[in-house]
Amino acid sequence: MFRAELLKLRTTRTPWILGVVALAGMLLVQGLTIALPRILAGVEGMGGATVGLQASPEMTADLAPDLTGLTDLGAAPVQRAMLDLLGNGPAGSGSAGVSVICMLLLGVLAVTTDFRTGGIVPTALVVPSRSRVLGGKAGAVAVVALLIGAALAVLTALGLFVAVASTPGAQLLVGAGDVLGVWGRGLVVLVLFAWLGLGVGTLVRGQVAAILVVVGLVIVEPLVQAAVLLMSGGESTAAAWLPLGLGSLASTGQSATAVLGGLAPLGVGAAVLGLVAWVAVLLGAGAVTFRRRDLV
Secondary structure (H helix, E strand, O other): OHHHHHHHHHOOHHHHHHHHHHHHHHHHHHHHHHHHHHHHHHHHHOOOOEEOEEOOHHHHHHHHHHHHHHHOOOOHHHHHHHOOOOOOOOOOOOOOOHHHHHHHHHHHHHHHHHHHHOOHHHHHHHOOOHHHHHHHHHHHHHHHHHHHHHHHHHHHHHHHHHHHHOOOOOOOOOOHHHHHHHHHHHHHHHHHHHHHHHHHHHHHOOHHHHHHHHHHHHHHHHHHHHHHHHHHOOOOOHHHHOHHHHHHHHHHOOOHHHHOOOOOOOOHHHHHHHHHHHHHHHHHHHHHHHHHOOOO
16 A cells, blocks of 8 residues: 555656755755845945835844844854754744645645545555555655655755855854754654644545645744734743644754744653644544545
């Protein structure tokens, strides 16, 4: 079953398109990260930032340390963030990077395409065990996610090399252990997001509806995070348990709530376990409905 599902993904255009989009998104993030220090240096040379209105020198002076810390390509945290496979950028904001969206859609489309085309019926006739069918899909989706993740890792390495080489006085400050740790956690998180999408697709079944659920998650979660922080004065940690924020924290150690000024009490291990719990609930619920509901 696993080999059949893997062949299905390999011979259809959707996984390839999602892979190309994920790589293009990573290239854009890396390019902006490398270019941003030079852009800020040019703005400072003009005596202040202009975004519609001229910023005061006092405001520029207040923002300069934070912006410098987030764009210093010679700093270890920024170099570590450039290796992030989720593509959240140096700030590690916890927002859904292009890679995350592609993984969610990969899982959704891997199952909803069969329901849309009716291919799930002959599959179930050949393999009566629906758990085996879903398990085969989960395994195939994980392999594709890992392959895309490996390609993203190569791009992050090239981006970091260009960043260090093009920055005067910059040195590589991340060791092999740090690099492998960020990449390893990133690969795990990418697979978990692909399984999360698989769970959503199995529960919803309708392809358009499942895609809308993913889009809704990407749009609504940052709004919920900001609303919780505003209403609690930055004291509530409830928003830290939402899936996109957990993925960012698990991959980079930086949560969205911390960037927005709130508390971030969760460690990387807790974030991984929290994301695993989300996957277990959604994929488990999808497996139950998949076994009990009619296929047509």
